[in-house]
Every structure is written in structure tokens, then in C-alpha cells.
Amino acid sequence: MTTQAGPAAADGAAADGATDGQKIVPGPRGVPLLGNLPEFGKDPLAFFERLRARGDFVSWRFGRGRALFIAHPSTIGELLTEVERTFDQPDLGIAFRTLLGNGVVVAKGADWRRKRSLVQPSVRPKQVRSYAATMAECAVALADRWRDGQRVDVKKEMAALTQLIAVRTIFGVDTAADAEAIGRAMDVAQKEIGAEFSGLGALLPDWVPTPGRARVKRATAVIDAEVSRVVARHRDGDTERPDLLSRLLAAQDETGAHLSDREIRDETVTLYIGGHETTSSTLVWAWHLLSRNPRVRAALTVELDRVLGDREPGFDDYARLTYTQAVVKETLRLYPTIWLLTGMAKEGAMLGGRPIAPGTRVWSSQWATHRDARWFTDPEEFRPERWGTTDGEPAEEIPEYAWFPFGGGPRVCLGTRFAMVEAVLVLAVLARRFRLDLDPGEIRPVPSLTLQPDREVLATVRVRGDRAVREEGR
Numbered sequence: 001m002t003t004q005a006g007p008a009a010a011d012g013a014a015a016d017g018a019t020d021g022q023k024i025v026p027g028p029r030g031v032p033l034l035g036n037l038p039e040f041g042k043d044p045l046a047f048f049e050r051l052r053a054r055g056d057f058v059s060w061r062f063g064r065g066r067a068l069f070i071a072h073p074s075t076i077g078e079l080l081t082e083v084e085r086t087f088d089q090p091d092l093g094i095a096f097r098t099l100l101g102n103g104v105v106v107a108k109g110a111d112w113r114r115k116r117s118l119v120q121p122s123v124r125p126k127q128v129r130s131y132a133a134t135m136a137e138c139a140v141a142l143a144d145r146w147r148d149g150q151r152v153d154v155k156k157e158m159a160a161l162t163q164l165i166a167v168r169t170i171f172g173v174d175t176a177a178d179a180e181a182i183g184r185a186m187d188v189a190q191k192e193i194g195a196e197f198s199g200l201g202a203l204l205p206d207w208v209p210t211p212g213r214a215r216v217k218r219a220t221a222v223i224d225a226e227v228s229r230v231v232a233r234h235r236d237g238d239t240e241r242p243d244l245l246s247r248l249l250a251a252q253d254e255t256g257a258h259l260s261d262r263e264i265r266d267e268t269v270t271l272y273i274g275g276h277e278t279t280s281s282t283l284v285w286a287w288h289l290l291s292r293n294p295r296v297r298a299a300l301t302v303e304l305d306r307v308l309g310d311r312e313p314g315f316d317d318y319a320r321l322t323y324t325q326a327v328v329k330e331t332l333r334l335y336p337t338i339w340l341l342t343g344m345a346k347e348g349a350m351l352g353g354r355p356i357a358p359g360t361r362v363w364s365s366q367w368a369t370h371r372d373a374r375w376f377t378d379p380e381e382f383r384p385e386r387w388g389t390t391d392g393e394p395a396e397e398i399p400e401y402a403w404f405p406f407g408g409g410p411r412v413c414l415g416t417r418f419a420m421v422e423a424v425l426v427l428a429v430l431a432r433r434f435r436l437d438l439d440p441g442e443i444r445p446v447p448s449l450t451l452q453p454d455r456e457v458l459a460t461v462r463v464r465g466d467r468a469v470r471e472e473g474r
């Protein structure tokens, strides 16, 4: 994250009042030098909710620079669709760049366009179909290990599962040792990036050496060695493999050029980092919400029994599992794992019909907009039916960009389909056979790189229905 919001765009804008009914209102006063940074740092989710309560277009101070917070879906849509043209993505920091190199998340301009067009075909729906079998297989292997009455740490179980799925679908490695080596190094790097992102590290200049940054460097060296070993094996192999890496190796740009080894490394690591923790946290929040909402949990199992009966799900079931899809969408509404998106205004930037001075940092938050009663009836309630899943029951009318867990516009998440299919299949495999009863007690979201539960999420596994009886008879 950069710390400079640049010149005071909101200054000029605030002077002339409203456009399109979106008046710029001042945010909380803040303190000298640091502005609203202490309040933001203490509890960013509550801070954004307070800004939203003030208006749809709120000026605030991120350190010495002025910033704008936007809450209205139409303005959020403008920001997201204008990224790359009149808004820049912020720099995500040195730790991020060390690990991701110049992959599609980090790249900008023509370089980003080329990379996006090379990576995109490997995550198209047709390709996701071929990864779905691996997703379901990994979930079934976990289900086969769970026993009635077993105590599990849901965060750990979901992280291990999505890690295995990511390593297998991206790198196509089939040995547990390979999967473990890559996964372990990724874990170290990701943890340090999260720590830097949510701590003071993000405010330090790139050249300041910190122990965390040194650990990211060491983990990156391990990842580089592992990935280059796997790439070499793929290049030597003469058979077409059904993994993402094979598709990236085959991809060609309009001049016929392939991605270089360095670019292949950057993109595979980017896909791993982009997809692993985001999906694993979404699943943890889904179990949390299901455990606290028995009505929804019962409705989910009715669908799973009806669609699947006694068999495991496959890709073709995804379209039929509409309630399960709605459970995932509703989970992403209440607990959007990516909880903020920002853009830095460039020359010519406009929002809501008003010019935004270059250098202004504009902030939007999925957390704040997804819980806005103007767009969602009873926004704090976990109600998958709002997505129009029950036979005959119409969906709520939800404006475009009132729900944007995957972003939008030209930089929309490349893994949207991948993530939705993965979350739905994992839930379907596990919830068809089991109930997870989470221990009582409040679990609060902590915003780091992704929205994480503030503590261990412990649960008791319960085998469902008559299967419990069969299980006992074994």
C-alpha cells in the first residue's frame, strides 16, 4: 500500500457542493499530521461504516494527504471501470512485489494488458470444468477422513484443503511432498505479507530492511526453486496435462511469443496467492454463518440431498446447486474477503460528474457497501434467498456494484469462476455428509490482506442423518 494520497483533490471538490445528488461531505476531523490514520488503523471496518453513515462521498485524511471515500454503487462502478484509464491501482508494497514479481496483479498499462490476455484463457469456464474434478477429489479425500464427533480447527482444515487444490490445479504436482514444499513456502511468504499489510511495515520506504521482509525474500527463493523444478518437468513432459501451468506454457500473444520462464513463475505464484487465502477464508465464514443459522443450513442440505442424493458432486452440478451458490454469494456479501479497493486519480479522472484532482486516493469498501440497508433488506441477516434461489421467490433488486466481492471493470478478478466453483463444490461435498457445529462465542472479522476471523474457529464434526447410524455400525 502506498501512503501518499497526493494533493488535496477533495479540497477543490468540497467547495462546490453536490453533483448528481452526491454531496461531498467532510469526514471526522482527525489529528494533526496523521489525520484519520489512527482511527482507520484501529478498526478500518468500523471507520468505513462511520464514513458511510456521513454520506456517499466523504473526504478524509490518510496521513497528510486527502482521500475520498465513496459508498454509492454507481460511483464504485465508475471507479472500477476507469481503473487503468483515469485511475491507477495503488502500489501494493515491497513484500508483495518480492513475491509476485511483475505478475498480472502488479503489472500496469500495456504490460498488464498483455499478461491478462495470456492468463485469461487458462481460467475460462471451459478450463475451470477440468479443474473441478480435482477440487471435488480433494474435498472428498478430506470428507473421508472426518469422523462423527471429531474436533476440528476449521481455519486450518479449509486452508489445507484450498492449498492442496491450488497446488494441484495450478502446478499439477501429484506427489504430496511437492505439494507440501510449495505450500509451506507460500504460507511463510503470505503470512509476512499479511503482517506487513496490516502493520506499520506498509508505511516504511522500500529500502528499509525488516525481519519480515527478509523472511519474504527467503520464502520467495524457496518458491522460485520449487516452481522452476516443476516448470522444467512440464517442459520435458510430452503429454498435455490438465493444469493451469500447462495452459500458461502453451499461451501465445498476438506476435506468437510465449511467456518467459520468469513470467510463468510470476503468474503461477500470482494465481496461487490470489486464489488460496481468499477462497479458504470464504469457506470458513460460510461454515460460521451456516452454524449460526440452522434454517439456512437445513435449506442447504435439502438442496444437496435433492440434487446429489448419495453421490459426490461434479462440475455439471454447479449450475444445479443454486442455493449453494447463493450461500457463497451471501457469505461474500457479509464477509467479503477482499474488503477494500482503492484507486489513485490520474489526469482527467471524474467521479459522479465531478473532476477528481490527480493524486487523490479514492477508497471503496465492500464491507461498508455490502451492509448498506439501501441496497439489501435487513443487511445484517444471512439470507441466501435474497439472491432468488427458492422456487418462485423473486430475488431482491440489487443494484450493480452494490455487491462487488470480485471487484469489477477491466481488473475484475480473473479467478471469479474458479473461486465460485471451488467454494460451491467444497461446500457441497462436505455439507452433504456433515454438519459443522462451531463452538459458541463471537467471532470478529479482522481486516488484514483478507478478512480473517480474529481467533481459532473450532467445531465438532457431526455426520448427517442416517449416515450417523451407518457410521456407528462400522
Ligand code: HEM
Pocket (backbone or CB within 6 Å): 089, 104, 105, 106, 116, 123, 270, 271, 272, 274, 275, 276, 278, 279, 282, 336, 337, 338, 341, 404, 405, 406, 407, 408, 410, 411, 412, 413, 414, 415, 416, 418, 419
Ligand atoms: C473468494 C475468492 C476470491 C475473491 C474474493 C477475489 C477477489 C478479487 C478482487 C476483489 C480482485 C480485484 C482487485 C483489484 O481490483 O485491485 C481480484 C483480482 C484478481 N484475482 Fe481474485 N478473488 C478470489 C479468488 C481468486 C482465484 C481463485 C484466483 C485464481 C485462480 C484469483 C486470481 C485473481 C487475479 C489474477 C487477479 C488480478 C486481476 C488483474 O489485476 O487483472 N482470484 N480478486
